[in-house]
Amino acid sequence: MRKSIISCAALLLMAISGLLPARAQDIDWQRVDDTLGRKPAVAGDVHRYGFPRSDLAVTLDGVAIKPALALGGWIAFKPAHGGAMIMGDLVLLESEINPVMSKMIASGLEISAVHNHLLRANPMTFYMHVAGHGDPVRLATSIHDALAESKTPLTVAAPSSPPPAVDLDTGQLDQIIGVKGQANGGVYAFTVPRRDPISEGGMPLNPVGPLGVATGINFQPTGGGKAAITGDFVLTGEEVNAVIAALKSNGIEVTALHSHMLDEQPRLFFMHFWANDDAVKLARGLRAALDKTASTKS
Known part of the structure; x- marks a missing residue:
């Protein structure tokens, strides 16, 4: 009985301090989807939203880079701490880095890295890794508003043709x-x-x-x-x-x-x-x- 009372008290303390993970079903995912203007890929309790730079025509050593090869920005939401934690990797042009970063910081998001992934790409692309935790809809709004400082497509266009076949073994x-x-x-x-x-x-x-x-x-x-x-x-x-x-x-x-x-x-x-x-x-x-x-x- 004493062990049970201690366990209940510990759980209550964790809940009050926000250390218990949230449950995916407690999050209004439709509002998150609507805020970001797209549907996620769902794996376990993680909802991952893609932000491919389909607006860019990037070449490297004569190869036209498809968005799925190296231009696929994303943000992932995982229920945590009574809300959600986010992690992401956004694809930006050099001129977009500081406007997007300023908007992120102003909304309380964290920047965990900014760097290249490729060499000799034209135009050169950079990758901004971001993190945060809190109310999922507020986080989604912050991401949307920051990306609006770039030319990242914020609406999802219907595919005009089926994706090309992968001509490999x-x-x-x-x-x-x-x-x-x-x-x-x-x-x-x-x-x-x-x-x-x-x-x-x-x-x-x-x-x-x-x-x-x-x-x-x-x-x-x-x-x-x-x-x-x-x-x-x-x-x-x-x-x-x-x-x-x-x-x-x-x-x-x-x-x-x-x-x-x-x-x-x-x-x-x-x-x-x-x-x-x-x-x-x-x-x-x-x-x-x-x-x-x-x-x-x-």
Whole structure:
């Protein structure tokens, strides 16, 4: 009986202090959808909203970058602390960084990183990682108002044609990478989780893919069995240089190395990469790099 009373008191204290996670069903997701002007992809209790820069015509080494390859901004909402926590990665032009940042800061959101992912892209794109917690509709309003300072499309246009087929041997790519990929807007995308649990601010980050803490690998066909590849490896410090060596020895360029978050456990680094070559050859190089990490393999 005494243990039960103590447990109830502890739960009450946690509820009062806002430490108990909110439940997804307690959030008015329709209002969040309406505020952001789009529907999310839902995985577990995470609602992820895409903000692709479909307005931009970006090329890199002669390759026209599809939004799904490297221009897919996003914001993910996870019920937490009596409301929601958000994490996101927004794609911006250089001239858009400070107006968007100022609006974010004024509304109480946090900026956790600003950096490049690619090299030699024209026009150059930058990536702003953001975080926050509180009332979900207020958070959505803050994101919408900040993005209005950029030319990020805030309305979703109906597709004018079906997405292009992925002209690659995706079955062989699946076998080499070790997980099942998914076609997305003419790009074949892999999400490879780590084996170790990841948390931010004491909150477990799960599912890892929608929250941006799984290794992402994207293949965009460029003809004749070739593909442009980019994405980011999620690494602990001791894995960084082993992965750099594995990528470079397989003809894959390392284009950025940095953090995305401020208070994650374990401490993580994100390594971005680029190549345009035979897709199967590149997949084997990526698998060699994944083998240097604590990543899952089916």
